[in-house]
Amino acid sequence: MATKPKIRELLEESACSHNKTKKTSCNAPTPGATTGGCAFEGAQISLFPYADAAHLVHGPITCLAASWETRATKTSHTGRDFTQMGFTTDISNTDVVFGGEEKLLASIDYILKHYSPEAIFVYATCVTALIGDDIDAVCRQAAEKYGLPVVPVHAPGFVGSKNLGSRLGGEAALMHLIGTLEPETTTPFDINLIGEYNVTGDMWQYAHLLDELGIRILSTLSGDGRVRAIRSAHRARLNVIVCAKSLISLTRKMEEKYGIPHISLSFYGKRDTSAGLLAIAEALGDTDLIERTKRLIVREEAALEEKIAPYRALFRGKKAVLNTGGNKTWSIAAALQDLGIEVVATAVKKATEADREKAREVLGEKGVLMMNPGAEQARIIEERGAHLLLAGGRSLYTAIKKGIAFADVNQEKKKSYGGYNGLLNLAEDLKNALENPVFKNVAKRAPWEK
Amino acid sequence: MGEISHRNTKPLQVNPFKLSQPMGATLAFLGVDRCMPLMHGAMGCTSFTKVYTTRHFCEPIAIQTTAVTDITAILDGGDTSIVESVKNITAKVSPSLIGLHSTGLTETKGDDLRAVAAQVDFPLVYVNTPDYEGGLESGWALAARALIEQLVEATEAIDDDKVVLLPHVSLTPIEVEKIKDFIAAFGYDVLALPDLSTSLDGHLGEKQAALSSGGIEVEQIRTLGDAGLVVSVGDSMRACAEALQKKNPFMRHRHFSHLSGLEETDALAAWLLAETGRECPPEAIVRWRRRLQDAMLDGHFSLGQTRILAVGEPDQLAGLCHSLHEAGAKVTVAISTIDSPQLEKIPAGRVLVGDLEDAENLGDAYDLIIGNGHCEALAHRLHKALVLRGFPNWEEVGNPLKQDVLYEGGAFFLCECANAAEKMRRHG
Numbered sequence: 001m002a003t004k005p006k007i008r009e010l011l012e013e014s015a016c017s018h019n020k021t022k023k024t025s026c027n028a029p030t031p032g033a034t035t036g037g038c039a040f041e042g043a044q045i046s047l048f049p050y051a052d053a054a055h056l057v058h059g060p061i062t063c064l065a066a067s068w069e070t071r072a073t074k075t076s077h078t079g080r081d082f083t084q085m086g087f088t089t090d091i092s093n094t095d096v097v098f099g100g101e102e103k104l105l106a107s108i109d110y111i112l113k114h115y116s117p118e119a120i121f122v123y124a125t126c127v128t129a130l131i132g133d134d135i136d137a138v139c140r141q142a143a144e145k146y147g148l149p150v151v152p153v154h155a156p157g158f159v160g161s162k163n164l165g166s167r168l169g170g171e172a173a174l175m176h177l178i179g180t181l182e183p184e185t186t187t188p189f190d191i192n193l194i195g196e197y198n199v200t201g202d203m204w205q206y207a208h209l210l211d212e213l214g215i216r217i218l219s220t221l222s223g224d225g226r227v228r229a230i231r232s233a234h235r236a237r238l239n240v241i242v243c244a245k246s247l248i249s250l251t252r253k254m255e256e257k258y259g260i261p262h263i264s265l266s267f268y269g270k271r272d273t274s275a276g277l278l279a280i281a282e283a284l285g286d287t288d289l290i291e292r293t294k295r296l297i298v299r300e301e302a303a304l305e306e307k308i309a310p311y312r313a314l315f316r317g318k319k320a321v322l323n324t325g326g327n328k329t330w331s332i333a334a335a336l337q338d339l340g341i342e343v344v345a346t347a348v349k350k351a352t353e354a355d356r357e358k359a360r361e362v363l364g365e366k367g368v369l370m371m372n373p374g375a376e377q378a379r380i381i382e383e384r385g386a387h388l389l390l391a392g393g394r395s396l397y398t399a400i401k402k403g404i405a406f407a408d409v410n411q412e413k414k415k416s417y418g419g420y421n422g423l424l425n426l427a428e429d430l431k432n433a434l435e436n437p438v439f440k441n442v443a444k445r446a447p448w449e450k
Numbered sequence: 451m452g453e454i455s456h457r458n459t460k461p462l463q464v465n466p467f468k469l470s471q472p473m474g475a476t477l478a479f480l481g482v483d484r485c486m487p488l489m490h491g492a493m494g495c496t497s498f499t500k501v502y503t504t505r506h507f508c509e510p511i512a513i514q515t516t517a518v519t520d521i522t523a524i525l526d527g528g529d530t531s532i533v534e535s536v537k538n539i540t541a542k543v544s545p546s547l548i549g550l551h552s553t554g555l556t557e558t559k560g561d562d563l564r565a566v567a568a569q570v571d572f573p574l575v576y577v578n579t580p581d582y583e584g585g586l587e588s589g590w591a592l593a594a595r596a597l598i599e600q601l602v603e604a605t606e607a608i609d610d611d612k613v614v615l616l617p618h619v620s621l622t623p624i625e626v627e628k629i630k631d632f633i634a635a636f637g638y639d640v641l642a643l644p645d646l647s648t649s650l651d652g653h654l655g656e657k658q659a660a661l662s663s664g665g666i667e668v669e670q671i672r673t674l675g676d677a678g679l680v681v682s683v684g685d686s687m688r689a690c691a692e693a694l695q696k697k698n699p700f701m702r703h704r705h706f707s708h709l710s711g712l713e714e715t716d717a718l719a720a721w722l723l724a725e726t727g728r729e730c731p732p733e734a735i736v737r738w739r740r741r742l743q744d745a746m747l748d749g750h751f752s753l754g755q756t757r758i759l760a761v762g763e764p765d766q767l768a769g770l771c772h773s774l775h776e777a778g779a780k781v782t783v784a785i786s787t788i789d790s791p792q793l794e795k796i797p798a799g800r801v802l803v804g805d806l807e808d809a810e811n812l813g814d815a816y817d818l819i820i821g822n823g824h825c826e827a828l829a830h831r832l833h834k835a836l837v838l839r840g841f842p843n844w845e846e847v848g849n850p851l852k853q854d855v856l857y858e859g860g861a862f863f864l865c866e867c868a869n870a871a872e873k874m875r876r877h878g
Binding site: 007028029030031032033034035036037038039040041056059060061062063064065066067069070084085086087088089090091092093095096103106107109110111126127130131156157158159160161162393394397442 | 458460461462463464465466467468469470472473488491492493494495496497498499500501502504510514515516517518519520521522523530531532534535536537538539542553554555558559580581582583585654655823824827
């Protein structure tokens with residue numbers, strides 16, 4: 001049986017609200033006017049954080065050599081951390097002409113012999129999909145030979161966007177891993193975290209709180225993930241989608257197949273973290289758990305407020321412009337508000353309809369939702385007298401030109417901003433940005449310039 | 451010279467540090483003023499390249515993709531995606547040139563770049579760079595040759611004061627500038643192709659650049675043909691020099707395998723003295739030679755007992771290894787990304803084409819690692835001293851300003867290596 005998922009079905013995800021208004025949810029890219037990642041990248045993002053699985057990229061050197069070690073998806077796995085390793089068949093001219101299946105099989109053999117992972121994910125890429133290598137057959141053969149999961153991932157770059165690729169990664173996990181192993185024990189409070197990749201350790205900012213409440217994270221897809229855990233994910237009582245919308249197809253299918261309900265939430269900022277914890281407790285439906293959660297929230301918020309107080313004084317009257325994408329358009333905005341910073345504008349260009357509605361709700365009537373942030377942000381900084389710009393590195397020049405502080409919330413983020421403690425990290429970074437004289441100093445004219 | 455293996459003997463690469471030809475071509479096009487590199491492939495190739503270059507140079511990077519999809523992968527011969535791309539790019543910005551290069555995907559489906567380029571009514575240079583052949587170094591060299599073949603106008607006139615410098619991909623922006631300055635100090639006008647020394651040198655621009663901000667101008671490339679001399683650095687650039695000489699049979703060529711260390715810098719100086727008929731180079735150069743000699747002596751005790759692993763592109767490896775060898779350091783293992791004639795000339799105990807798994811397996815053979823950012827985890831795991839060199843490196847800032855070439859850079863480089871090794875010996 002071929003295991004290629006039906007792309008059309010994934011593009012027309014019924015659980016996406018905007019699907020009623022548009023023909024397809026994930027538009028085709030425009031040649032010469034696009035900068036996003038590809039489906040392969042998305043599949044990697046959604047599966048790479050499994051630290052006990054080897055990730056073998058079947059393709060030419062670009063796909064893996066230009067992507068390994070780029071994401072700090074932290075793991076508590078005590079063995080060799082495969083998230084920070086790269087495996088690729090690095091196919092050559094000969095493979096393109098004669099096919100790369102033999103090389104793929106030899107590579108799987110090599111990995112099993114030298115690294116003994118819990119599973120191997122095998123990623124098709126543009127070239128190997130185009131030359132027609134049957135990775136399904138090779139994976140099936142290897143799985144039988146070694147008696148462990150060898151999972152084909154059908155997300156070559158050209159099938160679409162990063163978002164679609166994440167869905168395809170989720171499909172691979174659903175088709176080949178979930179439901180293949182029974183958990184040793186179950187509890188009434190078993191949940192799966194879906195779409196949390198534990199970048200910079202985000203998950204660890206709130207995992208201990210769930211633990212304290214007696215809520216067990218049965219499995220994750222895939223932050224700090226384990227192969228054995230995801231194989232038993234079908235016994236969870238609840239699927240919790242963290243931030244990302246990309247894996248909504250997976251949770252819908254798990255609901256249909258295994259009867260697991262799902263909720264979607266964010267752990268950025270004080271209010272969202274509290275609301276998230278409560279939403280999980282409520283979805284699990286236990287009155288005692290709900291009560292305990294409410295008490296924990298009161299305790300955590302009080303402890304946080306005490307630590308935030310000195311920052312709050314510093315941030316009083318400060319205004320920020322936020323230029324980022326996806327759920328961050330509102331979740332970071334809410335976190336900033338929690339710190340007492342007024343968010344005068346947020347970019348919604350790269351956000352879904354639902355995210356835009358949410359952004360409006362968070363910012364209120366006066367807040368600007370920027371559809372073209374590149375062109376708008378400089379003007380808005382001036383008009384509203386903003387003190388701080390939070391954006392990707394490309395916007396640094398706007399901040400320098402306007403002589404205001406800048407914080408990178410995309411590529412360069414090194415610390416976790418998730419959960420209650422993450423908010424303190426954010427506060428500290430923003431304090432450092434606001435106090436840093438560098439933005440004014442580099443904007444200074446030279447003595448020979450007018 | 452020790453054992454040399456020209457081929458990777460494993461079925462796969464584990465922890466690769468080899469990079470692709472399209473990435474090398476992108477870098478080359480970024481060394482042309484107001485150029486827009488256009489990668490013909492699926493979005494990811496461009497997106498990955500952009501992330502790597504942005505993080506390494508800490509600069510916004512101009513680059514576009516033809517965004518090939520499953521539909522265009524099958525139905526389009528490249529015509530639609532490329533022509534559409536040019537239309538969309540030029541609707542927003544006005545590049546002086548579009549640098550079109552292919553990827554594994556579009557090479558596999560067999561797009562005819564030359565035929566499509568002929569349909570485009572805009573200054574454009576095209577080059578075939580499949581990523582299942584060669585690597586970063588060869589991609590850069592192929593793009594540089596394409597710039598020469600497709601832009602430089604043929605002539606028989608000669609300007610004796612004009613020198614064309616053809617640097618290999620691993621020379622940093624400041625190194626290109628230093629070599630230009632060295633030659634210029636003998637009274638020449640020097641143009642580098644490609645020239646990252648004015649585009650990705652880490653200067654603060656006026657605004658976020660939508661195109662490369664600096665580099666050799668397209669008009670300067672067109673008129674390179676009348677240069678009296680062409681100087682190629684790195685064996686990957688030999689073919690570029692030959693291409694340039696085809697534009698003008700009277701142009702003379704001098705090749706250097708690298709420009710690191712005392713011997714090769716002496717060779718450059720001696721040749722420039724002979725060409726100009728001067729007795730002595732400018733005073734600054736003379737003083738830097740003495741400083742390098744002093745650095746060699748100051749560092750010899752430490753370097754003499756240090757065993758080194760060097761990993762990198764072939765031309766870069768050749769330079770680093772010769773420079774270290776002269777100062778008495780033992781390069782026990784040199785691992786190259788791809789095969790090259792350079793491998794035969796590298797003074798190392800063992801030279802192989804490989805990956806960082808090979809480096810890990812040979813961990814008993816060295817004390818100090820010299821290589822790109824991926825080597826940091828390796829050095830940490832094996833408790834080795836580390837000097838970060840090569841592309842990419844996002845563990846450190848200031849990559850465009852690192853210089854290891856000529857007398858001056860050689861002095862700094864040897865001191866840095868000796869210090870790193872000593873620190874390791876003192877503190878483990």
